[in-house]
């Protein structure tokens with residue numbers, strides 16, 4: 001199969017932390033331009049999967065193709081240039097508390113481009129405007145609400161112009177207004193910029209609202225992938241059980 005047909009392609013992934021095995025042959029194909037939700041119980045390895053895709057961890061076995069290139073063997077320098085193409089909104093936002101909002105958003109621009117300060121400032125302003133926080137550059141992360149932090153985290157992920165965006169629980173802990181706003185941003189980015197998105201969420205209503213397909217992570221593998229319409233109409237038994245909060249049927 002041509003690996004570059006998909007934005008992200010995970011094959012035969014195995015990984016353990018000590019004697020705790022997280023994945024045992026996980027496969028996942030993410031099509032270019034789609035929004036794919038990955039659902040799964042707490043501790044099944046959803047966040048680790050996203051961190052593997054951007055090369056923050058190395059698996060014990062398997063390949064992870066991003067735009068056709070296996071990121072597993074890449075060194076730190078090659079990973080840095082790959083990360084220009086893949087933005088990540090971390091669970092908990094992960095803003096740098098010692099920097100103001102503007103410098104947080106500019107972080108990836110300094111990392112990836114040699115732009116003059118005016119161009120960086122213009123891009124930061126554009127991204128903050130886009131997430132509904134125009135003029136927030138001088139604010140300190142400590143003064144932001146949870147919803148604002150997520151939006152700044154999203155502006156930071158967007159700034160370098162990635163073709164794939166990874167969202168780790170973008171709406172967890174947010175009120176309904178901010179949840180809707182973030183979901184609209186995810187959909188809007190997809191429509192306007194044609195990015196590929198991988199969304200980790202426990203909120204299946206949100207998954208139905210923003211995604212093209214949904215995958216379920218369980219028992220160290222992706223056990224099913226379904227298009228959203230079928231998942232909504234007639235969820236496969238394992239997904240239905242997950243949605244009802246039950247143990248998965250064997």
Ligand SMILES: Nc1ncnc2c1ncn2[C@@H]1O[C@H](COP(=O)(O)OP(=O)(O)OP(=O)(O)O)[C@@H](O)[C@H]1O
Pocket residue numbers: 017022040041042043044045046047048049091
């Ligand atoms: N750096 C690490 N060292 C050791 N164990 C880790 C490390 N990172 C994650 N784990 C373990 O790997 C498992 C998967 O973690 P992960 O954060 O991916 O779960 P998750 O599916 O994102 O859960 P949640 O829904 O609660 O965010 C957990 O058991 C976690 O304790």
Ligand SMILES: [Mg+2]
Pocket residue numbers: 046047048091168
């Ligand atoms: Mg997580």
